[in-house]
Amino acid sequence: MVDREAGRALHRQLADLLRDQITSGTLGPGDRLPAEDYLAQTYDMSRTAVRRAIELLVYEGLLIKARGLRTQVREQPVRQVVLLNAEDTAETRMPGEAERLALGIPAGEPVLVVRRMTGETEVYAGAATTIRAAG
Amino acid sequence: MVDREAGRALHRQLADLLRDQITSGTLGPGDRLPAEDYLAQTYDMSRTAVRRAIELLVYEGLLIKARGLRTQVREQPVRQVVLLNAEDTAETRMPGEAERLALGIPAGEPVLVVRRMTGETEVYAGAATTIRAAG
DNA sequence: CTTGATTTGTACGTATGTATT
């Protein structure tokens, strides 16, 4: 489980455990985590440490938080294909908070910025797009 | 400055202020932020709130933290072009902590995953690549 | 080389606010 003598921060150890459960499928998309208080008791750490662990996974795009609800394993959206023509370029980066809210995407999701040769710029939710070369 | 009656969390308000200084160029790449304690006194909030503000900007890819040093405005790397051939696809997502450390990229940077039609998979630091269609 | 000052990291506790069920 978690080991206080491990030389690794408690919240990182818990994040590792939860990440494993998600990537292995023990926790599937849409599943809800136990409440923070429950996790704190179960793993014998403070709620603060639990929240830090969950925060790490939110920023990895694995979890979605909502106040009052329990934290949920994120559903991976179906990826829509974005075609890249000759002379177009695409870049990825993290959005600022305002931009993220404007696009309606959750924390932990990068954006994809496509610059068309026409000069137009398109911004996509990164987790919902697959890039492919046109032609 | 920050307004406790604004109905907006203190750490989000401070993050807004710092983000503005970075994007406007008042704080340039490589510049160091004041120490957390100093910011806490200056903006009359706890060190906890200051740390949360900084954390937001780290996850937006704007700041780099290291223990013992002061927090630094991130240098944006020169982007290297990745060519996408017909039948290749590219996707972006956030890396897990282990993957991120293995690739040697800081928190707040997405990865770019290219799947070649040959079956090979390439993983790049997202902030250091520009995608372009071959041909 | 060692010490001390500075600065960030981890971990705990408490209290109160807000959203959902």
Add this chain to the structure above:
DNA sequence: AAATACATACGTACAAATCAA
């Protein structure tokens, strides 16, 4: 209305890394 659960905000203490004397 009440219970549950996450959000914000404060405080304390000590650990660990860095840098300068």
